[in-house]
Amino acid sequence: MKIEEAIKATGAMDLSAKTVINIAYTSRSLEEPFQAMLKEYDLSAQQFNVLRILRGQRGKPANLSTLQERMIDKNSNTTRLVDKLLKKGWVLRQVCEKNRRKIEIFITEDGLQLLSTLDPIVTESNKKSVSNLTNSELETLNNLLDKLRS
Amino acid sequence: MKIEEAIKATGAMDLSAKTVINIAYTSRSLEEPFQAMLKEYDLSAQQFNVLRILRGQRGKPANLSTLQERMIDKNSNTTRLVDKLLKKGWVLRQVCEKNRRKIEIFITEDGLQLLSTLDPIVTESNKKSVSNLTNSELETLNNLLDKLRS
DNA sequence: ATATTACATTTGTACATACAAATATTGTAA
DNA sequence: TTACAATATTTGTATGTACAAATGTAATAT
Numbered sequence A, B: 001m002k003i004e005e006a007i008k009a010t011g012a013m014d015l016s017a018k019t020v021i022n023i024a025y026t027s028r029s030l031e032e033p034f035q036a037m038l039k040e041y042d043l044s045a046q047q048f049n050v051l052r053i054l055r056g057q058r059g060k061p062a063n064l065s066t067l068q069e070r071m072i073d074k075n076s077n078t079t080r081l082v083d084k085l086l087k088k089g090w091v092l093r094q095v096c097e098k099n100r101r102k103i104e105i106f107i108t109e110d111g112l113q114l115l116s117t118l119d120p121i122v123t124e125s126n127k128k129s130v131s132n133l134t135n136s137e138l139e140t141l142n143n144l145l146d147k148l149r150s
Numbered sequence C: 001a002t003a004t005t006a007c008a009t010t011t012g013t014a015c016a017t018a019c020a021a022a023t024a025t026t027g028t029a030a
Numbered sequence D: 001t002t003a004c005a006a007t008a009t010t011t012g013t014a015t016g017t018a019c020a021a022a023t024g025t026a027a028t029a030t
Helices: A015-039 A045-056 A064-070 A078-087 A109-129 A135-149 B015-039 B045-056 B064-070 B078-087 B109-129 B135-149
Strands: A091-095 A103-107 B091-095 B103-107
Touching: A015 A045, A015 A109, A015 B015, A015 B109, A015 B135, A045 A064, A045 A078, A045 A091, A045 A103, A045 A109, A064 A078, A064 A103, A078 A091, A103 A109, A109 B015, A135 B015, A135 B135, B015 B045, B015 B109, B045 B064, B045 B078, B045 B091, B045 B103, B045 B109, B064 B078, B064 B103, B078 B091, B103 B109
Parallel strands: none
Antiparallel strands: A091 A103, B091 B103
């Protein structure tokens, strides 16, 4: 469905506005079902994002600023986000010995286990999300988005 | 910048995952400065979205379910969102005479005035957001996003 | 050594969001 | 006409988010 119909726009939209809205709208339409799925595992999208970043560290700890830097949705309250993960036993938190201002955050075995359970579900969800486009179209789309941000 | 670099991914990402993340990431990168701009006018992105939908009604009232349906970010609490706009004098709310379950919401003159002030700023912001792409690329991008959602 | 500045995180506060339950109104069927 | 289901919105509660101020630590200059 064309974006104008999707949002039931009244008048003609200029190309820039249309594109900006299309990106936001498409993003939301993908996130909604994904977040609903995560919720069954007591995870928010942000928490999931943090767990994946921690797994990507392969044993190396991450501190809060690293997490913030890499998160898709930047948010000043990474502390409380990590609190939630800690309470559920999916991460560990300890003061860095070399620089006691820093906090080192690790993913736990339970956290890794949870991600393993989610991996196939997430892969399937992603595949389904983009199944209307061919690989070549997906490559084009990624290139355009990369260029748009550059 | 390629999305893998932007989020500092460790391993290779499959095309579906990459695309889904690219859309979310790009969307956020456009929203952040836009929301910061709106904030100077004491508006959230959602509130702005509602005001524009109401203007699009050209005098015809909208009820809550219409608003919800058309909003980019679906949200079950349109009531409270409208409360905020009401408190700032940008919308009016009255019970529908024909069906007293329904609430009719209108944009006020002040609300229209605010949007008029914002129009050129928003247009400029949108133009700047997508200035790295040619018109032809923008058309392609919109088509791909439309197709992805279809 | 002491003061100053920068850094990293936490906390307070206000606001936003999600979802379920409650309320009120309308339409329909027995 | 009463009861019941459907519709539209509001409210309660829990959780999430944004930003400024506070805290604690480290590095640098005086």
